[in-house]
Amino acid sequence: MGRTQSPDDLLPLTPPVFHILLALTGEERHGYGIMQDVANQTDGALQLGPGTLYGCIKRMLAAGLIEESDERPDPALDDERRRYYRLKPLGVCVVRAEAQRLAKALAAAKSKRVFAGGNA
Amino acid sequence: MPGDSRWVNRICRLYAIMLRVYPKAFRIQFGPEVEQVFRDSCRAAVINKHLFRFVLLMFSDWLWTCFRERLAPFGSLEAHMKGWWLLVLCGILDAMCAATHLFMLNMILNPYGPLGLRRFALPATVWDMSIVALLAGTCAVAAGVWNAGRSSSWLLSLHGLALAAFGSIGISPLVRGPLGFRPISLLFVLMALSLGAFALRIAQISRSGATDRWLLSACAAASVGYALSFVAVGFGWVRIASPYFYWIWMSSYFTFTSLCMLKLAERRHEAGPSQAAAPITRT
Numbered sequence: 178m179g180r181t182q183s184p185d186d187l188l189p190l191t192p193p194v195f196h197i198l199l200a201l202t203g204e205e206r207h208g209y210g211i212m213q214d215v216a217n218q219t220d221g222a223l224q225l226g227p228g229t230l231y232g233c234i235k236r237m238l239a240a241g242l243i244e245e246s247d248e249r250p251d252p253a254l255d256d257e258r259r260r261y262y263r264l265k266p267l268g269v270c271v272v273r274a275e276a277q278r279l280a281k282a283l284a285a286a287k288s289k290r291v292f293a294g295g296n297a
Numbered sequence: 298m299p300g301d302s303r304w305v306n307r308i309c310r311l312y313a314i315m316l317r318v319y320p321k322a323f324r325i326q327f328g329p330e331v332e333q334v335f336r337d338s339c340r341a342a343v344i345n346k347h348l349f350r351f352v353l354l355m356f357s358d359w360l361w362t363c364f365r366e367r368l369a370p371f372g373s374l375e376a377h378m379k380g381w382w383l384l385v386l387c388g389i390l391d392a393m394c395a396a397t398h399l400f401m402l403n404m405i406l407n408p409y410g411p412l413g414l415r416r417f418a419l420p421a422t423v424w425d426m427s428i429v430a431l432l433a434g435t436c437a438v439a440a441g442v443w444n445a446g447r448s449s450s451w452l453l454s455l456h457g458l459a460l461a462a463f464g465s466i467g468i469s470p471l472v473r474g475p476l477g478f479r480p481i482s483l484l485f486v487l488m489a490l491s492l493g494a495f496a497l498r499i500a501q502i503s504r505s506g507a508t509d510r511w512l513l514s515a516c517a518a519a520s521v522g523y524a525l526s527f528v529a530v531g532f533g534w535v536r537i538a539s540p541y542f543y544w545i546w547m548s549s550y551f552t553f554t555s556l557c558m559l560k561l562a563e564r565r566h567e568a569g570p571s572q573a574a575a576p577i578t579r580t
Contacts, residue, residue, distance in 0.1 A: 208330050209337040226358020227334040228319070231327040232365060260330055 184270040187240065188278055193225055193233050198242065198264065198272040205246045207259040208234070234262065242268035304348070305339050312355065318363050381562050383440035387457075388558030390433035395551035397426040398544050427467025434461025437558075452495035459487040482531025485550070486524045492557055493520025499561060516557045523550055 190198070193215070200206055200214035212225050225233075237243045246261040264272070286292070312335050316324060335355065342351035401422055437457025444450040463484045493516065500513035526546070529535040537543050 208334040212334065212338065224354055226355055226362070227331040227338070228358045228362025228366075230334065231323075231331050232362055235323065235326065259333065 184274040384562035387436040391555035398548035431464030456491040485527040489524035493517040
């Protein structure tokens, strides 16, 4: 039974998963690179530990959002033990769908003047 | 690492020991990487003089990951099935049932065999087959009950009950004289439909490859086919002229059930803690 998973089935994503997908958008990264990028994206508000990071990676691999990359950007400069990850087509669709969902939520918040200090 | 400070090496050694609390499958899959990322983060924390904050963050991360990875299988539909070995046992016993049916066929096909042996062998084989069917049914019921509330496991129990009932007929002192095929065929219809529905359910929730899902769906379709054939023969819509065909047909059904059980056991065993996952979504 070749059931294909729709990106909407996986929404909403948890914040770590969403930021990891963002970190891998357009670029292959290893674990520590992902951690650093997530910290940069969130100005340090979201600090992933190794356990949380690889727990998410395990689930994302199982869900078919990401895959391990065979290639290394620069083998001479890199540690052989590092594994690189990249987005799969489903991962690209899911991160796009989640970003659109968040954009709609942001638009709704703006329309309610949440940022202007509207009534709670 | 020789270039790292004494503090970094000590903390990394301690963290490597703490990682042993994580599930084995997780450690095998990601252990070296987790240690590598930890070492990189530790170096950065020492350079930036955030060591205390780093230690607190890592400890809370370790504690949370221990809980989450240990509990993940319980929250997943594809969770590791408790007692998957019962399905393996059931598959082996089903294969034995298939073998006894072939043995009976051999008895019928061998008219020149010693008459005394045939007289003895036929009732004994029926008795053996009934015992084996009863045990196989009990295994299936136990597997279903053990996983009660998960992934339609009641279908497995239903299959086991029907199989055990079939086994009981052969050994029960209450059943005397020849028994019509209709009640037996209805038990087989129940067996085939419940097993087919269970295989279909597992195929639906499976996150494994398309081949796996296709095989499970094929099991379900074949089960429906067998169920229809049992209805047709049981209600006399189709007549089996020769007893040879009857034994071959029954033997093929038990062989098929055995393969289904082994496939389901393999599927459920593989979907153990290493694959079983907490959802990536917020629910």
